[in-house]
Amino acid sequence: MPISHGQNHTVLITGGAGFIGSHVVRKMVMAYPGYLIVNLDKLTYAGNLENLKDVENYPNYRFIKGDIADGYFINDLFSNWNFDGVIHLAAESHVDRSIEEPLEFVKTNVLGTVNLLNASIQNWKKNYERKRFYHISTDEVYGSLGDTGFFSEKTSYKPNSPYSASKASSDHFVRSYGETYGLPYVISNCSNNYGPYQFPEKLIPLFINNIIQNKPLPVYGNGKNTRDWLFVEDHANAIDLVYHKGINKESYNIGGFNERQNIDLVKLLCSLMDKRLFRNEGESEKLITFVKDRPGHDLRYAIDATKINKKLGWKSSVTLEEGLEMTIDWYLANDDWLNHVNSGEYQDYYKMRYKQ
Ligand code: NAD
Ligand code: DAU
Numbered sequence: 528m529p530i531s532h533g534q535n536h537t538v539l540i541t542g543g544a545g546f547i548g549s550h551v552v553r554k555m556v557m558a559y560p561g562y563l564i565v566n567l568d569k570l571t572y573a574g575n576l577e578n579l580k581d582v583e584n585y586p587n588y589r590f591i592k593g594d595i596a597d598g599y600f601i602n603d604l605f606s607n608w609n610f611d612g613v614i615h616l617a618a619e620s621h622v623d624r625s626i627e628e629p630l631e632f633v634k635t636n637v638l639g640t641v642n643l644l645n646a647s648i649q650n651w652k653k654n655y656e657r658k659r660f661y662h663i664s665t666d667e668v669y670g671s672l673g674d675t676g677f678f679s680e681k682t683s684y685k686p687n688s689p690y691s692a693s694k695a696s697s698d699h700f701v702r703s704y705g706e707t708y709g710l711p712y713v714i715s716n717c718s719n720n721y722g723p724y725q726f727p728e729k730l731i732p733l734f735i736n737n738i739i740q741n742k743p744l745p746v747y748g749n750g751k752n753t754r755d756w757l758f759v760e761d762h763a764n765a766i767d768l769v770y771h772k773g774i775n776k777e778s779y780n781i782g783g784f785n786e787r788q789n790i791d792l793v794k795l796l797c798s799l800m801d802k803r804l805f806r807n808e809g810e811s812e813k814l815i816t817f818v819k820d821r822p823g824h825d826l827r828y829a830i831d832a833t834k835i836n837k838k839l840g841w842k843s844s845v846t847l848e849e850g851l852e853m854t855i856d857w858y859l860a861n862d863d864w865l866n867h868v869n870s871g872e873y874q875d876y877y878k879m880r881y882k883q
Pocket of ligand 1: 541542543544545546547548564567568569570571572573574575592593595596615617618619620621635639663664665666694716717718719720721735
């Protein structure tokens, strides 16, 4: 059942200080002044409250610092707030880190999700009218494609990295709470996002940051791995739509039909950066360095987004070239944000803003 818009609707958004979460918080705070938007975030290295400076004083926004892996804290939070809906984005999200520290991914992505599920069913006590648990997941749960084909909602799960295994597990837990306890849920599985406020460990912002500083651009393996790119604001719009109009117990694949081999994407990025930085054409490309491949590196992801398009009327609004130009312009115009991330200063913002 779609849940109706209305006043007095309190939504918990987890991971709202991260990259995608901050776009979702901004979108919901601005679009639904009658809602109360509660952003719960542990503020790991990936959480940055500077992402939300423009909405932090809105009357319908609250921030709470906390860890979803702490079950007692989560139970208290739910009894104090009476949430109507949960949009769950908090996660350890970087594949390379999951290879180094898989247990952190189990704690946050699996245990953290189950804590939220438990608190939801306990708090809602089977009174599920206008309630919804929405898990934001990834196309990586489907594993890797060969040279052709797309992931659809019916593709079976075959995760290859500790990150994707933890997300697949949390998807399964969400689904199982629907079947076992009747929890009203929706899931969406999205392709690679890029855009403003993305932490410079992921391919696109890392390479923008490195090009600005004339540092090497480490391309894994032969650069032929392929990803399907989506501008983050398009993802936030899709999340808004799925939250309000998605059918209970269904999942939706979200993607922009924008596949590129990594090396082609990196060359495009280099050429756009040369123009913006008034460098000679070809200068940034000289920074490309092929490095040892990521273990278990999935070859290709490509999303079939027909269902969300046909059923909910969503489609991506920008081409990859347009989105990349907007992204580059944003990083160049927001050098304060990037400098604070590079220096670590962004981690002081919570104390400065909330603990005076
Ligand atoms: P991110 O790493 O930028 O942000 C994650 C946020 O979660 C951070 O603010 C962090 O502080 C918070 N967090 C981490 N552990 C926490 C914990 N234990 N308790 C509370 N908060 C915690 O991630 P992102 O790229 O914005 O991804 C958000 C969600 O979307 C994730 O669930 C991810 O799996 C999913 N996703 C991401 C992409 C992508 O391309 N980035 C694509 C598809 C799906
Ligand atoms: O597909 C959705 C997923 O996309 C999300 O679920 C993840 O949270 C998100 O991190 C992203 O995963 P990827 O592993 O695809 O993203 P990343 O930016 O790390 O890498 C993109 C591609 O670029 C991948 O093939 C690895 C490659 N790469 C990455 C980095 C950081 C490089 O060649 N060099 C690099 O330095």
